[in-house]
Amino acid sequence: MxxxxxxxxxxxxxxxxxxTWHLRTRLVLVAMALLVAICGAVGVVSYASMDMYFNKxxxxxxxxxxxxxxxxxxxxxxxPSSGRPDPLEARGQGAGTLNARIDGSTVINSGLLNSNGRRxxxxxxxxxxxxxxxxxxxxxxxxxxxxxxxxxxxxTTYGDVIVTGLPLADKQNAEASLVWxxxxxxxxxxxxxxxxxxxxxRRTMRxxxxxxxxxxxxxxxxLDAGEVALAVxxxxxxxxxxxxxxxxxxxxxxxxxxxxxxxxxxxESETKVRQFVADASHELRTPLTAIRGYTELLRMxxxxxxxxxxxxxxxxxxxxxxxxxxxxxxxxxxxxxxxxLKVTDVDLTQLVIExxxxxxxxxxDHIWKLQLPDEPITVRGDATQLHQVLANLLSNARKHTDPxxxxxxxxxxxxxxxxxxxxTDNGAGIxxxxxxxxxxxxxxxxxxxxxxxxxSGLGLSIVESIVQAHGGSVAVTSxxxxxxxxxxxxxxSNDHV
Numbered sequence: 001m002x003x004x005x006x007x008x009x010x011x012x013x014x015x016x017x018x019x020t021w022h023l024r025t026r027l028v029l030v031a032m033a034l035l036v037a038i039c040g041a042v043g044v045v046s047y048a049s050m051d052m053y054f055n056k057x058x059x060x061x062x063x064x065x066x067x068x069x070x071x072x073x074x075x076x077x078x079x080p081s082s083g084r085p086d087p088l089e090a091r092g093q094g095a096g097t098l099n100a101r102i103d104g105s106t107v108i109n110s111g112l113l114n115s116n117g118r119r120x121x122x123x124x125x126x127x128x129x130x131x132x133x134x135x136x137x138x139x140x141x142x143x144x145x146x147x148x149x150x151x152x153x154x155x156t157t158y159g160d161v162i163v164t165g166l167p168l169a170d171k172q173n174a175e176a177s178l179v180w181x182x183x184x185x186x187x188x189x190x191x192x193x194x195x196x197x198x199x200x201x202r203r204t205m206r207x208x209x210x211x212x213x214x215x216x217x218x219x220x221x222x223l224d225a226g227e228v229a230l231a232v233x234x235x236x237x238x239x240x241x242x243x244x245x246x247x248x249x250x251x252x253x254x255x256x257x258x259x260x261x262x263x264x265x266x267x268e269s270e271t272k273v274r275q276f277v278a279d280a281s282h283e284l285r286t287p288l289t290a291i292r293g294y295t296e297l298l299r300m301x302x303x304x305x306x307x308x309x310x311x312x313x314x315x316x317x318x319x320x321x322x323x324x325x326x327x328x329x330x331x332x333x334x335x336x337x338x339x340x341l342k343v344t345d346v347d348l349t350q351l352v353i354e355x356x357x358x359x360x361x362x363x364x365d366h367i368w369k370l371q372l373p374d375e376p377i378t379v380r381g382d383a384t385q386l387h388q389v390l391a392n393l394l395s396n397a398r399k400h401t402d403p404x405x406x407x408x409x410x411x412x413x414x415x416x417x418x419x420x421x422x423x424t425d426n427g428a429g430i431x432x433x434x435x436x437x438x439x440x441x442x443x444x445x446x447x448x449x450x451x452x453x454x455x456s457g458l459g460l461s462i463v464e465s466i467v468q469a470h471g472g473s474v475a476v477t478s479x480x481x482x483x484x485x486x487x488x489x490x491x492x493s494n495d496h497v
Contacts, residue, residue: 207238401427
């Protein structure tokens with residue numbers, strides 16, 4: 001079922017990346033960016049339109065003021081040029097109006113009217129600006145000592161030039177007000193649209209968030225073994241086929257229904273297999289016991305040749321091996337069924353000493369060492385099953401290492417109060433590609449360690465099942481010269497089994 005779990009996780013990655021939060025944020029940012037671009041474009045167009053409008057209005061006023069100045073500055077008949085009227089004194093000239101007469105390279109009759117209607121003289125720098133003006137009757141903008149002006153120079157029929165100017169301050173103030181108004185209005189609009197867009201997008205993306213929650217929950221379920229109730233589904237509001245997200249939700253529900261049916265079929269199949277193994281193992285115990293009994297009876301009552309005795313010994317050896325296999329299968333079936341343990345306080349330190357002592361007798365060609373704490377460590381568990389765990393670990397080290405290998409069994413109490421048992425040997429080690437399968441049932445690697453004997457491949461699987469039934473864990477690390485099995489069990493100071 002790891003494949004089903006992998007499919008679910010893959011589906012989640014394909015459908016839900018980026019996550020709904022990032023997607024919602026991106027949508028809001030994209031919308032805000034578009035709004036900013038639109039507001040900017042509207043602002044530029046509006047500013048350009050208003051600037052054009054103000055220029056037309058100002059040019060019209062400037063044309064009128066220039067016409068008044070030229071008409072007023074026309075000399076009377078037979079009147080000397082030097083006595084011509086000052087154009088600034090023409091009627092109708094408003095505050096801020098600038099007039100000057102240029103005769104050759106000399107500026108005469110120059111000045112402007114302030115807000116009180118009084119004449120203000122121009123500076124030398126201002127006069128130089130006026131002298132540099134084009135004389136094509138086209139208005140231009142220039143900066144003077146009294147501010148920015150829009151100026152126009154008009155050639156008269158008398159050989160001189162009359163310059164007329166109007167201040168740009170009113171136009172600039174109006175345009176500045178327009179800009180700040182647009183900025184504040186746009187900013188306020190962006191804030192309101194951003195908040196409204198966030199609410200709308202959040203509501204729109206809610207079905208996708210529900211899909212993400214469902215896929216996340218399913219991806220965290222242990223689907224590889226055991227009875228799994230796959231009851232989580234996408235709610236109807238997010239699984240209506242009428243929308244894009246609803247179609248995805250509907251498809252996800254269909255997939256989950258299919259996975260749930262597959263899990264139910266797998267569980268039913270596993271239950272049948274466990275029941276068959278348990279029944280078969282139980283039934284095989286009787287004939288195997290009979291075979292061993294009759295073998296012992298024949299050895300004691302009959303005379304055999306040397307070959308006959310060897311054959312009979314072989315029958316007895318194989319029947320004992322088969323009996324061990326049947327007992328292991330029966331134990332695994334009971335563990336799979338979750339049969340309750342016979343829980344008592346177990347002195348783990350004493351149990352380790354006794355188990356290692358048994359292995360010393362069986363394998364005197366190995367070096368057996370102990371690393372024990374100063375005080376006994378007690379755990380809650382089934383003493384018989386825990387003894388089998390230790391016996392299997394030590395037997396595994398004995399069978400798969402060469403004579404002369406040192407096997408160190410240690411017992412300690414970790415900082416969190418967990419009882420830790422380690423079985424370490426300095427043998428050839430377990431191949432890296434096999435280390436992930438050492439606890440699988442019937443897993444065997446003939447070349448895993450030198451000196452391998454024929455085994456059923458159930459020893460370490462039984463170890464893992466018993467340890468998990470006690471609420472503990474077992475792990476292995478291995479490299480050439482150091483293989484270590486680490487067993488962790490809750491001690492009496494922790495939660496009881």
